[in-house]
Amino acid sequence: MPSTTDPQARETVTIHDQTLERGPGGELHQTAGADTPALTTSHGMPVADDQSSLKIGPRGPTLLEDVHLRDKIFHFDHERIPERVVHARGMGAHGFFEAYESLADITMADPFQEAGRRTEAFVRFSTVAGNKGSSDLARDVRGFAVKLYTRAGNWDLIGNNIPVFFIQDAIKFPDLIHAAKQEPDRGFPQAQTAHDNFWDFISLTPESLHMIMWIMSDRAIPRSFRFMEGFGVHTFRLVNADGKSTFVKFHWKPKLGMQSVVWNEALKISGADPDFHRRDLWDAIQSGDFPEWELGMQLFDESFAEAFDFDVLDATKIIPEEVVPVRRVGRLVLDRVVDNFFAETEQVAFCTQNIVPGIDFTNDPLLQGRNFSYLDTQLKRLGSPNFTEIPVNRPRCPMHNFQQDGHMRMAVNKGRANYQPNSWGEGPRETPKAGFSSLPVAETEPTRLRIRPESFADHYSQARQFFISQTPEEQIHMASALTFELSKVERADIRVRMVAHLLNVHEDLAERVAKGLGLKSIPDPAPAAKPTRMDLQASPALSIILNGPGSFKGRKLGVLLADGADAALFNALTRAAGAEGAMVEVVAPEIGGATLDDGTLVPAKQKTDGGPSVLYDAVAVLVGADMVKSLARDPSVLDFIGDAFAHRKFLAYAPAADGLLAAAGVDKAKRDDGIVALSAAADADDFIATCRKLRFWPREQSIKPV
Numbered sequence: 001m002p003s004t005t006d007p008q009a010r011e012t013v014t015i016h017d018q019t020l021e022r023g024p025g026g027e028l029h030q031t032a033g034a035d036t037p038a039l040t041t042s043h044g045m046p047v048a049d050d051q052s053s054l055k056i057g058p059r060g061p062t063l064l065e066d067v068h069l070r071d072k073i074f075h076f077d078h079e080r081i082p083e084r085v086v087h088a089r090g091m092g093a094h095g096f097f098e099a100y101e102s103l104a105d106i107t108m109a110d111p112f113q114e115a116g117r118r119t120e121a122f123v124r125f126s127t128v129a130g131n132k133g134s135s136d137l138a139r140d141v142r143g144f145a146v147k148l149y150t151r152a153g154n155w156d157l158i159g160n161n162i163p164v165f166f167i168q169d170a171i172k173f174p175d176l177i178h179a180a181k182q183e184p185d186r187g188f189p190q191a192q193t194a195h196d197n198f199w200d201f202i203s204l205t206p207e208s209l210h211m212i213m214w215i216m217s218d219r220a221i222p223r224s225f226r227f228m229e230g231f232g233v234h235t236f237r238l239v240n241a242d243g244k245s246t247f248v249k250f251h252w253k254p255k256l257g258m259q260s261v262v263w264n265e266a267l268k269i270s271g272a273d274p275d276f277h278r279r280d281l282w283d284a285i286q287s288g289d290f291p292e293w294e295l296g297m298q299l300f301d302e303s304f305a306e307a308f309d310f311d312v313l314d315a316t317k318i319i320p321e322e323v324v325p326v327r328r329v330g331r332l333v334l335d336r337v338v339d340n341f342f343a344e345t346e347q348v349a350f351c352t353q354n355i356v357p358g359i360d361f362t363n364d365p366l367l368q369g370r371n372f373s374y375l376d377t378q379l380k381r382l383g384s385p386n387f388t389e390i391p392v393n394r395p396r397c398p399m400h401n402f403q404q405d406g407h408m409r410m411a412v413n414k415g416r417a418n419y420q421p422n423s424w425g426e427g428p429r430e431t432p433k434a435g436f437s438s439l440p441v442a443e444t445e446p447t448r449l450r451i452r453p454e455s456f457a458d459h460y461s462q463a464r465q466f467f468i469s470q471t472p473e474e475q476i477h478m479a480s481a482l483t484f485e486l487s488k489v490e491r492a493d494i495r496v497r498m499v500a501h502l503l504n505v506h507e508d509l510a511e512r513v514a515k516g517l518g519l520k521s522i523p524d525p526a527p528a529a530k531p532t533r534m535d536l537q538a539s540p541a542l543s544i545i546l547n548g549p550g551s552f553k554g555r556k557l558g559v560l561l562a563d564g565a566d567a568a569l570f571n572a573l574t575r576a577a578g579a580e581g582a583m584v585e586v587v588a589p590e591i592g593g594a595t596l597d598d599g600t601l602v603p604a605k606q607k608t609d610g611g612p613s614v615l616y617d618a619v620a621v622l623v624g625a626d627m628v629k630s631l632a633r634d635p636s637v638l639d640f641i642g643d644a645f646a647h648r649k650f651l652a653y654a655p656a657a658d659g660l661l662a663a664a665g666v667d668k669a670k671r672d673d674g675i676v677a678l679s680a681a682a683d684a685d686d687f688i689a690t691c692r693k694l695r696f697w698p699r700e701q702s703i704k705p706v
């Protein structure tokens with residue numbers, strides 16, 4: 001050992017492939033070399049020793065004089081900023097938007113001026129209710145916030161994966177969010193709405209019933225961000241160069257189609273991989289499989305708005321795609337992960353008021369309130385009005401104004417004039433033609449009122465329409481979700497109140513939920529603000545199952561592999577999956593991998609107890625016959641197979657795994673058409689083709705909803 005009083009005394013040690021220096025206390029030092037920069041304090045002073053603080057003697061008190069220690073801990077102490085009050089948990093990525101056609105006849109907005117024009121983009125997906133560290137698979141709305149760095153400024157289209165909202169007026173937002181988040185006295189439950197306060201508020205807020213249908217559907221448990229739709233929710237305006245306005249509702253359509261998980265799977269994914277959605281987006285982009293969405297627009301005019309059954313300013317209503325078709329006008333591609341999560345994903349500041357010439361607001365009272373909230377919240381979160389200068393927020397087009405100073409100002413304004421008009425010939429000037437000017441809109445009712453319009457009063461017709469637009473399997477999922485959530489509600493009167501509302505939506509749904517809750521009698525329907533519910537036609541566009549991928553591309557096959565597995569089958573499966581554009585992940589009893597019957601060692605990505613089948617879209621079980629006995633004693637292996645079956649997944653198996661399936665409860669009698677025996681390598685292609693369907697839904701009829 002070197003001397004204990006000479007701080008510079010170090011000896012060289014090699015640990016496998018790393019050569020380091022060891023100091024007197026056994027601590028390891030890494031010294032800067034030709035390829036590695038020198039470590040410095042935040043003020044740039046090079047640091048000689050980053051392993052020990054400055055003391056009086058080797059075991060004495062630490063000195064306040066240690067500027068490096070103080071600099072390091074001071075910065076660390078201030079690393080956290082307030083998390084977003086909603087949508088705290090999220091994942092961002094960079095990309096671009098590309099227009100398919102010129103929409104110059106409809107809007108002046110820069111991204112739509114010519115076919116092929118590309119606009120840089122940053123997107124952040126999120127959950128709403130959970131805190132920053134909560135699970136990705138919470139039953140929740142997903143945020144879908146898009147920042148387009150246009151040549152006329154940043155346009156933030158901050159949407160959700162659900163086209164309607166819980167409330168109609170911004171003044172109710174704090175109540176909604178208070179009720180949804182953890183209860184204030186106890187600080188739980190986290191990231192879920194299955195508790196009294198949420199359902200109490202909902203049962204007293206009938207305008208939320210349409211949204212409730214959506215969040216109790218599979219939309220609230222998406223398979224990944226890549227498989228979900230996005231919506232601007234509000235009606236906006238597009239304005240062309242002649243000042244003509246067209247109403248628009250924005251849609252994002254995933255190129256991969258839609259896909260969700262089942263609830264029991266969501267619960268288990270939350271334990272197995274709380275970062276499931278983050279990881280999925282990261283892995284897809286890093287592997288070059290760039291996720292894509294098409295931007296769709298529903299365009300309509302004043303006369304349509306007047307004739308439509310519902311008020312287009314009411315954010316609890318949709319316009320069915322079958323009534324106003326969605327015109328696909330361009331594509332959004334995410335092709336680059338962030339370099340630094342905090343600097344980009346955390347510090348990105350979306351503001352609904354960020355629009356560009358060619359786009360304008362409507363009087364939707366939710367949107368009007370949002371236009372205050374987003375700017376205000378960034379100041380709290382990021383601490384200074386200069387948040388617009390953070391790289392991820394900075395416009396890519398030139399930006400000039402006379403704003404100045406404030407905390408953390410980055411821009412160094414030049415010149416004498418910091419106001420205008422001025423006589424110095426300095427500084428930016430107005431651009432009357434190209435600049436943004438609000439569309440002159442004549443208000444029809446100029447009386448100042450604090451009131452909810454009567455045209456917002458129908459709370460149930462579209463809720464029913466959503467329910468009848470789902471496939472029978474999806475309807476089962478909705479009834480189960482409502483039963484699950486309401487079963488967590490302690491007060492019986494709240495449960496009854498909810499059933500009373502559901503009776504106004506659909507009797508069948510209400511009865512299923514009442515039965516699931518064990519209600520002894522069906523209550524009277526809740527008194528409706530608008531007594532006559534319209535029996536609207538089903539809208540097939542609202543179902544996920546009817547709009548599924550049609551391909552296994554972008555999805556993942558989990559192969560449970562053990563020693564002695566048939567190499568020909570394994571190779572055929574990986575080839576067939578690769579040809580389809582799908583990923584294959586190997587799960588084996590040991591992370592070192594499994595040796596196939598031809599002697600090849602295949603490394604594993606997951607060990608069986610770390611890679612449950614809930615992480616995969618479909619699974620295959622390839623094991624050597626000699627392994628069956630020991631694997632049948634491993635609960636994680638039995639769960640892998642049993643869960644895949646229970647979650648209606650397609651499952652392929654090699655003949656040698658027959659006994660293992662039986663041990664997992666999938667005996668011969670239970671093997672439906674979704675369970676495929678791979679008797680020859682040629683069967684692999686058929687199996688992958690079968691997986692194009694989302695799940696083997698007929699199994700839904702034979703086993704209990706999950």
Ligand code: HDE
Pocket residue numbers: 084085086087090124125126142143144145158159160165169170171173231232233234315348349350365366367369370373374375377378
């Ligand atoms: Fe938000 N919302 N919101 N919201 N919202 C925020 O802004 C708010 C609403 C949405 O990834 C906050 O920067 C009010 C509808 C997304 O950074 C805050 C009302 C829709 C995100 C806020 C709504 C959304 C937010 C919190 C009712 C779908 C995440 C942090 C009037 C169209 C953006 C922040 C990101 C974030 C307020 C309703 C979507 C507090 C007052 C409707 C995707 O400003």
